[in-house]
Amino acid sequence: MRLLLLNPNTSRDITDLITEAARSVAPASVELTSVTADRGVPYIATRAEAVIGAGVALEILAEREGQYDAAIVAAFGDPGLGAARELFSVPIVGMAEAGMLTACMLGGRFAIVTFAEALGPWYRECVAMHRLDARCAGVLTLDNAFRSVGDVQNERADMLVELARRAVEEHGADVVVLAGAPLAGLARKVRDRIEVPIVDCVAAAVLQAVTLATLNPRAPAAGSFKRPMPKESIGLAKPLADWIGHR
Amino acid sequence: MRLLLLNPNTSRDITDLITEAARSVAPASVELTSVTADRGVPYIATRAEAVIGAGVALEILAEREGQYDAAIVAAFGDPGLGAARELFSVPIVGMAEAGMLTACMLGGRFAIVTFAEALGPWYRECVAMHRLDARCAGVLTLDNAFRSVGDVQNERADMLVELARRAVEEHGADVVVLAGAPLAGLARKVRDRIEVPIVDCVAAAVLQAVTLATLNPRAPAAGSFKRPMPKESIGLAKPLADWIGHR
């Protein structure tokens, strides 16, 4: 099983982090390929950056089309997820969706805990987009600045643990989703310091990608996710233009 | 990884069916144990039978406690799921929840397609219980009688395929969940006759149980699913009474 781990950000250290977290849970049979965006922003944190990241994700998926059995869009707000599912025939997994749905199986309501206040609005819209508001106890964010996104999980581990505790005690969360690619791998380290199950989004996404690829669903030929008819375009990255044009 | 596949019904042929479907997707590392209820009804189809099946599921889980790393309650309406999660420390997977959440990752809205009209109301309440109404395009049921629940998937295959097509064309489903333990394994057989991805609930449940057990979440010591304090009881099956009494 060939799995594409797609980082729609330009930060290679984040790619390394998520690749390591992915390998730690992927079955031996999984052949994992990681890709870092070569255009865009170092770390997607706002609605506008998500628009950019969504476009980049589609470009990478088109470029590698045929080389993977399932793909993971490894940014928490799932930029371009629906678009990717519509365009490509293999399962596409979003890190946020996978993390939240996995959390649903471990309790009644999950909280999303993350490291930067700026991520709050985008993450809240992501919860609503997936229609999971009734299962979400809250999105809690740290408000202090951090030195480096690649190292934020070490730098802010104690504060994130504290925030997770608040999510449980004050917001009634049964499960905590540690959200954002930069927190990949943290869940395992702080597992015993938080009193409820914690979900690592990268780990969840990898396991869900394996689940979907194993189920081997057919590509839709009907419904709202069937591949659109061929279409001409101007100025798009060539592989994406070719894929959209059915060339 | 030890997986308990718990059939809260008394039909051994259903247990055989789901065991086979489970084995077809379970990784080699999974040690699968199937159990059939020794009290209850042959097949849970109503709210009252779900109450009975829920009690039976808790009894079986208590009896085998310590012998599994994750368990699957293999009846579509997830009888006793929340109760089981609250009582036991390992992941418990519900066939309906697993099927529906897996379907969420394959499209926008799923339809639930099943073989008996009597199942409709209970299944609809199950969708609501999981707060997934906004993702559900409908619950569609056959209305004809069938000869044997153990063979209904062969007897009614064509009609179920037709119903799934209607779910897509008339109800706007992007994914079809073939619901009910008696339909285990059917998805694979009819995969190419339905124009959207189909989810086999047993397969989904097994893969989600593997996902959760791999994530290895801690047992909650806070939140609404922490294990209740010890409590005395009268007249319960001994292993369940002992577990509730922390003995």
Place this chain on the structure above:
Amino acid sequence: MRLLLLNPNTSRDITDLITEAARSVAPASVELTSVTADRGVPYIATRAEAVIGAGVALEILAEREGQYDAAIVAAFGDPGLGAARELFSVPIVGMAEAGMLTACMLGGRFAIVTFAEALGPWYRECVAMHRLDARCAGVLTLDNAFRSVGDVQNERADMLVELARRAVEEHGADVVVLAGAPLAGLARKVRDRIEVPIVDCVAAAVLQAVTLATLNPRAPAAGSFKRPMPKESIGLAKPLADWIGHR
């Protein structure tokens, strides 16, 4: 009119308490019979205990079938309510549902106030099950331990009054539902110490049972609550097995 007051718990002192509260509002024409569960737990406080209590409730209802014109399942989370309505032809009233719907007629949003933190999650799921979230201002619970469930309403009266006040002032409740059989009768005693109407669930349930029995609705022969077809079973209490088997 014969009314069955069914305590699905094994505590006889609770049965006495609710019987007294019931008698204080029941019209003279009501012949009231109280039954205490002879198996189960002393007081249902969790999801798992509700599963057990639901089974017990069905057993008692089957055992007494034909001896009552309406029945009340006298535990706040309404264990087995839907199942009971489906199986039996006379009106079945749930204490939580009756309390909440009655409260709806006294204001816009009600708060549920109760004596034990452990009850919170189960009660919140009960609100959702009845689709009354939009009318519920919150579920507020005391967090201190109490000596005896049979005397908790006296022991904790002041704290419950204080909690009810907070429900009004901080949560915007227009009405307070004092929830849980052990609080039966308390509403009358603290009526003038809380600034909004208070609903006693047992009183509400009795009056709603009278209402339904007076309306004398027919048993459904269609819809999702018509009595299921006869079904064989193994190992159930004989009266319940006979009733499910239409014997």
Place this chain on the structure above:
Amino acid sequence: MRLLLLNPNTSRDITDLITEAARSVAPASVELTSVTADRGVPYIATRAEAVIGAGVALEILAEREGQYDAAIVAAFGDPGLGAARELFSVPIVGMAEAGMLTACMLGGRFAIVTFAEALGPWYRECVAMHRLDARCAGVLTLDNAFRSVGDVQNERADMLVELARRAVEEHGADVVVLAGAPLAGLARKVRDRIEVPIVDCVAAAVLQAVTLATLNPRAPAAGSFKRPMPKESIGLAKPLADWIGHR
């Protein structure tokens, strides 16, 4: 117990009809007073007429204040219900609210069945106002003209029975609410011709008024239904102006 049955319409034959339906279920201890509006329209059927009826209802309630222990606003859309609850200290029951909440205790989802297409929009808004959409299977209306509103229940009985059947078969209703004062008493006559429980709104309203008056809730001194402070006004009916002015 003194019960005020307030018809906010000007049709005396409707008042007679609802009075008879009320008497048929009211306990002997109830002293029933019926009032017909002396201004307004013969039968409220639209949003604008409901505005007029709401004002008339408040006038009548103010005029009779002190002469009743509970009052029923006997028009299905509950004109002025919230306003009346806010102004007056005794329980006020709305025919629609009472009918719908009573129906909730007899099944999962109710349908509203009525005799005139024009009533549909207003009734649908009434369902939403009470936040009961999730419990409502539909509002079904006859579309033919009728000769007389006072006799419509006889003239259209067969068609209403047919409509109720469609509500069950096509819309999945578990209970049917026969809506509108002109249908008072019809439920009893057609009880055995419809396969699910039917709710007579006047009967339900009377029994709910008895329930609330028996509970004897205090008038709110806090929350959103406490009586407003005294206020001057111009041109209102004197008793209403006096009551609003705390005179």
Place this chain on the structure above:
Amino acid sequence: MRLLLLNPNTSRDITDLITEAARSVAPASVELTSVTADRGVPYIATRAEAVIGAGVALEILAEREGQYDAAIVAAFGDPGLGAARELFSVPIVGMAEAGMLTACMLGGRFAIVTFAEALGPWYRECVAMHRLDARCAGVLTLDNAFRSVGDVQNERADMLVELARRAVEEHGADVVVLAGAPLAGLARKVRDRIEVPIVDCVAAAVLQAVTLATLNPRAPAAGSFKRPMPKESIGLAKPLADWIGHR
């Protein structure tokens, strides 16, 4: 374009205030007529007063029918709005609806900020009536008494600014709606003291009335807002009775 600015309250100083606010944004082509209610209360602040104001609004609209191309019901809770839309053929704008919908275009969630605690419940019901709960971050009200409703915006400006800040910081509002006719014109004065966009409801209502009148929609001849059939009535203001009677 002739615009009717209808104050359903009896306070002429409020009419002056809203007229001035209206003129400050109305295009030169708008011919603005203001009307003050000659019966009712000085300022609508409760559900009961809204019932009265709704009736008054319909009377004024009927009296002036044919003299305006669009009308504004200038009280925040939109008394009689649906009724007016149903009766009259030109666009009718509600101050609350216009303010909230305009705010929706300036951010994700709006907060409603107003000057009197008594307005809270009525305003919250207004949000629900328009089905905008998911877009509303909260209704925040001052709790101190004020000297004069006509001057409350000057007297309480600082406290309202502070409340708006809390709406942003604690409730997550992206936009603030300054609600209530007495606050007309305040938004402009405090624009730079609040960190998010502020909506003046009168200004929004005038501009939305211009928008609707420019679109020049036809009067509905179908759907739930088509004009009701002629109806007789008793005791209504003559122009309203004539209009309802199609005379």
Place this chain on the structure above:
Amino acid sequence: MRLLLLNPNTSRDITDLITEAARSVAPASVELTSVTADRGVPYIATRAEAVIGAGVALEILAEREGQYDAAIVAAFGDPGLGAARELFSVPIVGMAEAGMLTACMLGGRFAIVTFAEALGPWYRECVAMHRLDARCAGVLTLDNAFRSVGDVQNERADMLVELARRAVEEHGADVVVLAGAPLAGLARKVRDRIEVPIVDCVAAAVLQAVTLATLNPRAPAAGSFKRPMPKESIGLAKPLADWIGHR
């Protein structure tokens, strides 16, 4: 007032169509500038194309920044709307949002009627994104192919009128939104052939842009739409990169 009418598609004939529709309602004081995307697809009809269009919209807005007082993203699904509002300080109007919110002021529930089946899923997600599901009676689409998107409104006028009628009669719509830039101007032509008010989205968007620009709201310095901090990027169009980098 300078208004930017931004067509995120590459079809110049569509730009001409919407420009004409815009001019027909814009006040004389509006200086209208139209821009056609120079990269992307001829007509956005799917989720993936919306991702591309969203990126293009941000590029155009950045390129012209400072040259407009308000902008309209003239594609019905509002690609990039939230992102644009977050990045830029002047009001940004989405054609879908403007059309739907305007429709809300003309009735209870609107239907969206459009010319291509492929648009359905994306439009439905757009309704959900704006949290307007409760106000939407349905999204109805023609299912036949058409010759040219630039002429589809003439070619398919009769079928669209028929579809709008069905929206009213079968789906209970009070208002019809003719959706999609290619239908700009059609509403006026078919106004008298549909029995309820019809909303032209371009006209609505222009008038709402005028409304917002007239209100002159401040750019948010707090809340979820305040401009993000400066950020480096790679490979973006220079004006967008500069704007994101605060250069």
